Amino acid sequence: MNRPILLKYVTTFRFDVTEPFLFSYTFWKPSHFPTCLESHSDTVHWRTFRFEHAICGVRSEMRGKSVIANVFANNHWNKNVAKRLRFRLNQGYGFDEDVTPFLRRAMKIRAMHPVIERLAGMRISCPESLFEIAIIGLLLQNTTVQRTMSMFSWMLDCFGKIVRFDNQTFKAFYSPNDLLGVCESTLRSEGRFGYRSKYVPEFAAFFSKQDDDVLRRHPSSTLMAELEKIRGVGPYTSSIIAGAALRDTGAVALDVWNRKIIERHLFAGEDIEPEKLRNNLFKLFGNQAGMAVLYLTEYEFLCNQNK
DSSP: OOOOEOOEEEEEEEEEOOOOOOOOOOOOOOTOOSSSSEESSSEEEEEEEEETTEEEEEEEEEEEEEEEEEEEEEETHHHHHHHHHHHHHHHHHTTOOOHHHHHHTTTTTTHHHHHEEEEEEEEOOSSSSSHHHHHHHHHTTTTTTHHHHHHHHHHHHHHHHEEEEEEEEEEEEEOOOTTTTOOHHHHTTTSSSSGGGTTTTHHHHHTTTSSHHHHHHHHHHHHHHHHHTTTTTHHHHHHHHHHHOOOOOOOOOOOOHHHHHHHHHSSTTOOOOHHHHHOOOEEEHHGGGGHHHHOOOOOHHHHHHHH
């Protein structure tokens, strides 16, 4: 990486939110591993965004019933980037969504009471592009969080940028085009990507030809089918992408860890076969089953941060 790129203030966005809205855990999820792309305090959140050559930094905070986002950018800022960033922020954090249907349904289940009392108003969070969340999903496959962090950090160091805005320094994502020339052998030997090495170039090739905003207009099932055409993307990874990026509250991606969390909180610790567990979740929460998994997961991490 080169020395930091200084981002200059360009504009301020105001988003009126639908209440209830929980700023802290909408912008930051206890379960997410640190990325150097963002930082937060109790009242302020900083985050970088990448739109091909345009790099943006956003400082967000609550003022009354609105989120105020001060935007900083490099010299590729223009009206189209402004439009895309505003859409990404609203889409990524769901400012205008109404979560009360989920909260009402969840409060009918006694085991959910402490979860809702702590997190009511939290939204799905996905400030990443579809390419970025797909890469994260790939790096999370079949490994430890520590290993994922190592691979993620290596890629940011090799292909990303360092930026500075609002007296803060962060890393910024790489674009699909930045990875078009990367060799599988480099990923395997230097990045220690293992079997993922053969998939990263295919991710780059696919997303370099796609418009992120157009892809997001697809129904969840259509997008999942499209993504599963990419080698390395199966139903689990496509469910993560659809649930996060398309804000599909019914998308449920079960793994060994969230299964244990769900079973302990809702089913007295019983070991339940994945498909049966999925069916049980839909019986309890309907098309809000994905939200229930999100709330239970974040509650577990919030209550056990030292572990």
